[in-house]
Amino acid sequence: MNSGLFITFEGLDGAGKSTQLARAVRYIRQRGHRVLVTREPGGTRTGERIRDILLASKTGMLAPLAELALMYAARAQLLEERIRPALARGKVVVSDRFNTASFAYQGYGRELGTATVRAFDRVICGTTQPSLTIILDLDPGRALGRALGRGTQRRKRLDRIEALGLAFHQRVRAGYLAIARSAPERIKLVRADQSIEELQRQIRELIEPYLAERKQDSILKTRLP
């Protein structure tokens, strides 16, 4: 049996994550792999309730450490209920945001620092880390414009984190860029100001070696006596 493969999509709201994730998942399934798709914060019943607290504007002020702890609480639930079992069964897990978002949003955006986020990450995620993280990089002004233009509603209400303003989102973007530079072999940056089709092509190129390696693994294993 194949060992699991864990791929995450990251970037600001409106960068194009959901658009590209859907296309990547279709591609991975066409190649014959079983896929679990999930999103953060949320992805489980408990996690979706935590998501409501995190994103509802009526929540009001949330201490940055409380926000970080809730993110990791939802993540712990998602790992236990869905991600680890799927990886153990050899599935490809594709998540719309995961732990890199905590480093960018709470570490850089909320200015808690990466050491604090890493402390949570060591305990909650441990060795369950994405093999590949794709960051869609876009100017915060353009990302927000896309997020507002999304869907049929002419104007969508901003959620609690979207409403934090340009300076916050510029720190988050700078965070994403710094994180990508710190682990270039695992975390890949793509410029999101390109056409949907061109991005799709670049993302397939990033994913392909990981799929090829799994095929190779299963061929080797079936040849073993």
Ligand SMILES: Nc1ncnc2c1ncn2[C@@H]1O[C@H](COP(=O)(O)OP(=O)(O)O)[C@@H](O)[C@H]1O
């Ligand atoms: N490459 C692109 N160029 C222009 N518009 C895009 C692109 N990718 C996505 N969009 C549009 O921008 C909006 C936000 O995209 P979405 O995938 O929902 O972003 P995210 O999931 O990162 O918030 C959607 O209306 C989508 O159709």
Ligand SMILES: [Mg+2]
């Ligand atoms: Mg989305």
